[in-house]
Amino acid sequence: MNRENRDEHWMKLALELAKGGEGWVEPNPMVGCVVVCDGELISSGYHERFGGPHAEVQALRGLDAERLSRSTVYVTLEPCAHHGKTPPCVDLFLERPVRRVVVAMEDPFAQVSGRGISKLREARIEVHVGVSRAESRALNAPYLKRLETGLPWVIAKWAMSLDGAIATRTGDSKWISNALSRHQVHRLRSRVDAILVGSSTVLADDPMLTARLGPEEPIARRATRVVLDRRFRIGLESQLVRSARDVPVLVVVDRESTRGQAAKHRAFCEAGVEFLEFEPSLARDSRAGLERMLREVADRGGSNLLVEGGAEVLGGLFDAGLVDQVECYIGPKVIGGKGSLRAVAGMGMSEISKGFGFERVRWESLEGDLHFSGVLAKCPSETLGALE
Ligand SMILES: NC(=O)c1ccc[n+]([C@@H]2O[C@H](COP(=O)([O-])OP(=O)(O)OC[C@H]3O[C@@H](n4cnc5c(N)ncnc54)[C@H](OP(=O)(O)O)[C@@H]3O)[C@@H](O)[C@H]2O)c1
Numbered sequence: 151m152n153r154e155n156r157d158e159h160w161m162k163l164a165l166e167l168a169k170g171g172e173g174w175v176e177p178n179p180m181v182g183c184v185v186v187c188d189g190e191l192i193s194s195g196y197h198e199r200f201g202g203p204h205a206e207v208q209a210l211r212g213l214d215a216e217r218l219s220r221s222t223v224y225v226t227l228e229p230c231a232h233h234g235k236t237p238p239c240v241d242l243f244l245e246r247p248v249r250r251v252v253v254a255m256e257d258p259f260a261q262v263s264g265r266g267i268s269k270l271r272e273a274r275i276e277v278h279v280g281v282s283r284a285e286s287r288a289l290n291a292p293y294l295k296r297l298e299t300g301l302p303w304v305i306a307k308w309a310m311s312l313d314g315a316i317a318t319r320t321g322d323s324k325w326i327s328n329a330l331s332r333h334q335v336h337r338l339r340s341r342v343d344a345i346l347v348g349s350s351t352v353l354a355d356d357p358m359l360t361a362r363l364g365p366e367e368p369i370a371r372r373a374t375r376v377v378l379d380r381r382f383r384i385g386l387e388s389q390l391v392r393s394a395r396d397v398p399v400l401v402v403v404d405r406e407s408t409r410g411q412a413a414k415h416r417a418f419c420e421a422g423v424e425f426l427e428f429e430p431s432l433a434r435d436s437r438a439g440l441e442r443m444l445r446e447v448a449d450r451g452g453s454n455l456l457v458e459g460g461a462e463v464l465g466g467l468f469d470a471g472l473v474d475q476v477e478c479y480i481g482p483k484v485i486g487g488k489g490s491l492r493a494v495a496g497m498g499m500s501e502i503s504k505g506f507g508f509e510r511v512r513w514e515s516l517e518g519d520l521h522f523s524g525v526l527a528k529c530p531s532e533t534l535g536a537l538e
Pocket residue numbers: 307308309310315316317320321322323326347348349350351352354355378379380381382383402433435436437439440458459460461462463464466491495
């Protein structure tokens with residue numbers, strides 16, 4: 151192996167380790183770190199919990215200065231140079247210098263942004279930046295998106311039949327996918343910050359939208375349940391509202407609707423429901439309203455938002471170019487019927503060639519269901535809601 155291949159090999163390991171923090175570290179990035187001396191792995195670590203020690207601290211802990219001076223450290227993100235919840239990681243390298251630091255990518259976070267790398271170089275440590283940069287960017291896509299745009303990463307999820315229906319003509323949708331697929335969705339729910347649905351889904355299915363997993367699978371975070379409900383139609387008796395004291399609920403409404411239903415509004419507030427009230431002009435502008443709602447989620451610290459339908463909400467988000475990732479479960483059933491509901495409504499595309507394509511595509515078979523996972527390959531002409 152030449153040096154380039156060796157660097158990629160060790161960085162791949164650091165990236166794998168970093169994934170252990172998924173769901174636990176956000177809104178911080180996932181970071182992994184490995185220490186290699188004389189061609190051998192001598193230590194490793196990753197950022198495990200928000201507020202906890204960073205990957206470099208975990209990996210360098212207990213290593214003696216002499217060995218470190220002969221070591222190369224591989225870290226998936228530029229070491230921090232500021233005092234946040236923990237002291238600056240770059241100081242660790244200055245206190246006990248290493249031979250070389252290999253960094254996958256710079257950290258665009260304003261208080262770091264190249265300073266960590268400069269400090270290492272000023273201390274005459276050899277630094278190499280950019281090994282597995284694309285993989286590192288993909289790993290922390292939600293972190294990067296929130297920093298760069300002020301919006302969370304949007305994961306659209308639905309379960310559909312072989313003929314693309316998410317509900318029958320009567321609105322029945324339970325269950326299209328099997329128990330294993332649904333278990334995966336619970337896992338996904340357990341690591342996102344917010345789960346979004348439309349009011350018609352709440353009225354039809356009365357969902358709880360919480361992560362329900364066995365004792366051996368810890369729940370990383372409790373997502374805020376967000377309901378788009380312009381006309382304020384969902385009921386006080388819904389499971390969401392009844393559980394709002396335990397798991398947060400945010401209802402996005404047109405201000406006129408809450409004004410017109412003051413007693414119901416008060417009862418919701420007393421039940422612990424929060425509201426995001428839009429002026430009628432914003433409530434009517436689907437794209438602007440969706441963006442404003444997403445910004446609210448990010449401002450509250452949210453990095454990942456899972457959209458669980460229905461078709462109108464998914465259509466609005468696709469039309470606005472606001473979806474980043476799709477998780478689709480296909481059950482081996484045919485629903486048929488002109489009046490059954492297709493997965494994604496909205497305006498849609500006029501030409502097949504303009505349809506959204508995907509990167510990082512993965513298909514897996516789940517005991518008879520098919521699971522598709524992919525990240526949207528954003529084409530410049532239509533990402534910003536520029537639909538015809
Ligand atoms: N198989 C699956 O994976 C799955 C998942 C979810 C749901 N479903 C099924 O899908 C059906 C419901 O889907 P649907 O398409 O009829 O409705 P939906 O998308 O659940 O909800 C539509 C409602 O959401 C509100 N809304 C949408 N966009 C908004 C925006 N930008 N701002 C504010 N409010 C907004 C609107 O309320 P206003 O009318 O007040 O404007 C609209 O009527 C149900 O039958 C359910 O069982 C299936």
